[in-house]
Amino acid sequence: MTCTHERSHIVDSTFYGHNYSTPASHRIFCDRCRFQRWLDIEATLALVQAEIGIIPADAAERIAASAKVDLLDLDAVRAEIRRTRHSLVGLLRVFQAACGDAGEFVHYGATTQDIQDTGQALEMRDVLDEIESVLRPVVATLADIADEHADTVALGRTHARPALPIGFGLKVAGWIDEIMRDCERIRAMRGRVLAAQLFGGVGTMAGFGDAAPDLLQGFAARLGLTAPPLGWHVARDRVAEYVSTLAITAGTLGRIGDEIRTLSRPEFGEFELGWRDGHVGSSTMPHKRNPEACQQIVVLARLAAASVNTGLAAMIGDHERDSRALRLEWACIADVSHYTLAACAIAESVIGGLAVRPQRIGENVADVTEQVITERLMLAMGRHVGKQTAHEHVYQLSQRAQSTSTPLRELLAEHEVGALLNDDELARIFEPSGYLGQSASLTRRTVTEARKWLGQ
Incomplete structure (x- = not known):
């Protein structure tokens, strides 16, 4: 078989793409589906224009009926794109031909970026919907x-x-709280970021005449997008916010994945990762159970973060239009979306298979009990000699204990400050379970908020 070299990016790899993208992200950013989205937008434009008398109703109906990618010759579209060196005209010409006489009213008064930016907003909306649906479980x-x-x-x-x-x-609970903030950011930005674009060549809406404001409102409403007060052909803060917000979300998952990776190490043993027969950790060390999924979440978070620079760079454009900004977005929006959705999917799988090991957690505390009670010891001693003086005493004793491998309690008994606290006080101080502060109440408050947020 002769290779046609069609899959050259990692997200499209037949073999490895599942670690960098998801079926949903492929559906959203698929070439063919993107064309269908643009055709849907052209159909919506025509139908709303007919409603307010800009184009004939029968032409709009013909345009809408013809706005199906399956009806178009995509080879001809590809040839026209390359011949014209224009990102939309190739599609429009083939679509126009499919519409017959109604084709004269296709794309009436609009500019290329109106269609493509509106399509991009719909893509971003689909990504945000998907992220929230995965993060809830x-x-x-x-x-x-x-x-x-x-x-x-x-x-x-x-x-x-x-x-x-x-x-x-x-x-x-700290992980939960951060994920919910990520979702709050996503919800808060929807009204700002998911905006229609329909302002014509230089943002004046001149091609739509006096009906332009009504057209924009109807167009945006049909598509479920915000109708912005002005065009945003060169004002790309919406996209920069989207890219940055997704990178933050991926960063949250990266932090969680990395801590799970650390706590599942044999030296810690506080988490046990899900595993099934057939998982292979090494081609040469048969015993290995590597935390590949946790590591991949970190990889994806770092890749998502790298997209932010591109998104911010796209904010700088000339005058009323500048493709130098737009073509950056075509890369970074898809990239950050693939990576964030993949991070969400892998995190859901990791967390769903996670097991907590309370016994090992307790053993880890017991191993360093004399280290983790020093604040409590200092504060108790401080009631007699002052906090700063107590800090110095406990500092000297605890550092000596670590350097000489001598029990802190033994050194304390030999020191004059040891007499400040009786045996019962010392027993309480050296019991870690008595110094959890508000851990339980803070945790349960967060859990209550999470379940409320989930509608449970």
Whole structure:
């Protein structure tokens, strides 16, 4: 078989594309589906124009009936695009021919970017709908984990080192809260970002005559988009916001995936990743169970972040139109969408197969108990000698304990400040479960908000 070299980007790879894209992202950004979307927009334009008397009603009906990509010769479209060196005229000419005499009214008064920007807004809307639909079950699963382990004593770590005890559910609650903020950002930007474009060559709407305002309102309403007060042919902040918001969402999932990866390492053992017979971690080390999915979420988050620079660069354009900006968007919108949707899908799979290991969590706390109680010890001692003085005492004792592998409690008993606290006080101080602060209540409050958000 002779290779036709049709799949040269990783998202389109027959073999590896599933790690960088999803069936939904392919559906949304498919060439053929994009043409159909543009034809739907042309049909909508014609129908609304007929309603307000700009073009004949029978012409609009013929245009709408002909606006089916299956009726067009796509080879001819491709040839015309290359011959004309224009991104839309090739499609319009073949479409016009399919409409017969009504073809004279196709694309009436509009400019190329009106159709393509409106189509792009519909693509972005479909992506946002998909993201929210995937993140909801992620939040539901995390809420169950957080609720179950609100009181599970765990090790809080700062700068990759033991810090203070926390409820394990609080860690998970932090993930939930961040995902819900991502979804809030997505919902908040919909009205701004998902806007129709129908302002003609230089934004004056001159080609539509006095009916232009009514046309825009009807056009946007039929498509389910916002009718903006002005054209945005060169004002690309909407796209920059979309790209940035998706990259933030992917970044959230990257942080979660990376922490799951870390906590599932044998040295930590606090999570166990889902696994099934047939998964292979290495071609030479048969025992390996690598956290490939967690690592891939991080990869996708970093790729999504790289799209932001391109999205911001597209904000700079000349005068009333500039393709240097637009063609950047054709790349970065699809890229950030593929990567973010893939990150969402992989995160849903990882979290859905996750198992918490409470016994190992407790063992990890027990191994460093004398480190994670130093704040509590300092504050108790501070009631007698002042907090800053107590900090210095506990600092010297705890650092010596680590350097000499001597138990902190033993060093404390030998020091004069040890007499400041009785045995019962010390027993309470050296019990990590008594210093979880508001972990449980903060966790349960977040879980309640999550379930309310989910409509449970």
